[in-house]
Amino acid sequence: MTQLAAPPRIGVPAHEPLVHLLRDGMVEGVHHGSVVVLAPDGSTLFAAGDPDVAFYPRSTAKPLQAAAMARLGLRPGPAGFAIAAASHSGEQAHLGAVRALLGPIGVDALRNPADLPYDPEERDAWLAAGRSASQLAQNCSGKHAAMLRTCVLRDWPTEGYLDPRHPLQTAIRETVEDLTGAAVARTAVDGCGAPLFAISLRGLAGALARLVTAGPETPDGLVAAGMRRHPELVGGSRRPVTALMRAVPGLLAKDGFEAVTVAALPDGTSVAVKIADGGLRALRPVVTAALARCGVHLPSGRTDLQVTGSLAARGRDDAGRHAQE
Template identity: 35%
Template sequence: MNAPVSMAEIWRGPFLESIHMGHAVVCGEGGEIIESWGDPSAIVLPRSSSKMLQAMPLVESGAADAFGLTGEQLALSCASHQGAPMHTDRVQSWLKNLGLSDDDLNCGPQTPRDEADLILMHKTDSSPCRYHNNCSGKHAGFLTLSQHLGSKDPIYVDPSHAVQKACLAAFEELTEETSPGYGIDGCSAPNYAASLHGIARAMAFFASATDGGNTRQKAAARLRDAMRTYPELVAGNGRACTELMHAMDGRVTLKTGAEAFFIAIVPEKKIGVALKIVDGSTRGAECAIAAILVRLGVLDPNHPATLKRLHAPILNFAGQHTGEIRAGLAFQ
């Protein structure tokens, strides 16, 4: 097992103050490793970076077409949104069309990350709902699939539920691995583990999938393209996924996951990327994924969205430039 390597560094003046260590893999369309850092065989929980895998049964089963889901809804099914009205209004409408309500979501209520909506919530003395949960789009997808499968069990996040069995099957088939187990995610759904190589292999499948392929390829292409067509629904204003997808003009699909996970899907190169920062630092993961995308030639190193995360200045409370976050030795 290879040790994690330096992927992001924090400099204060002339001193290296902190280092974010991690692992990353770039896979080709055949699942082969093109480039790697650290340990490709490291077992990881991809967290929300696996949402497109969890959404595969929604499309592949025919549920998405049966319920007339739009590209926006497919993007939301893969989203970790910030609870802005552009997210919550769509989720509520989706639930209404299913004949369901906030109470039917198995995810817990979550305070929105969107500043304007949070201020409004405080002003009106209202409480967060389940549809504010960053995973509510994924859960609306789970409910859609559950209805399509004819399940009467309302606890669709139970690993024994037909929805989660379908998610696990898709996960294992696309990673080409038998999962060693799962942890319960922040939204209460099981999150299955795989090797970092397995996750990158799955993302390479999404990257190489075409609309003219078989049922699985068509489903993967629809989800991938929905995400890069509606990047603001995948995360939200100011978020790395949204800003970096815009910076690359929709050429790449990105998705973060909790505890410093990140994936990238690059259709023009038919490659997939999986990244894990071992200390769980979001700033480390955002810096490292930007460095990899620049290295792959798909992200402009001088774009403002890049510079916000790679070679980004660190300012103190007086506005003084005290240091910066840089790509680690792995990328130098």
């Protein structure tokens, strides 16, 4: 393993104003955040805010966690890798993919919290059918199913698989550090109960770039290929992250709670975004503007949300990377 850089510093992020909410031409609200755009060689094409401070990547770390399990020998096929890296919506296809990944282990072994489906329409239908919250329906169940399968594969105990000292979590941490190139700054507990490793926004962008450019038969490449082949499993039929991957050929992308998104193009150009207040309203315009810096031009969406500052400058022109939703 390459020698790791020091962990990112821990402190209050120096976020910058990225988006203005306008009403009749006057600024009514301001969203702060940080963004970084990296070239294929890892150099900085653009940065705003504080992309080098430690932060919690939340579910954008799932592709990295899936890569760790692939490195440990997990081979569930493309759909299995997609659901392992997913924050799924709870649609029937998602529940079936989780069950298939669990195989003979069974749903009762899952240790993620019970919840209703993430997608509002699926949630309403679930409640109308008289169903209660379940671990299967919770949006992280695919990751937990993959963790259990990996434990069985490696002959590790499934009990306590979420403990940071468990050999599975130790291996995942090592892979996260390898992919980001820096030591983890802090270990916390994510909303699903799994260890959550604090990294930098820059490290996250670079890590996804490594996945998307990995050889097709390597563990990292298998995860990226599975996610790109099954974007509907990574999010859902009504989810922005799924629409984004469908709109841009070859793009690998993952969303996360607290308004985090990371994406990487096939050549390794990558972007990572964090909106300071965790609100999703500002996320699309910032991701759209960041991708424009890579030559990918998507519809900007709401006209009352205006990207501000240097991020609003026109991205490089690349006719081969224009995309429409």
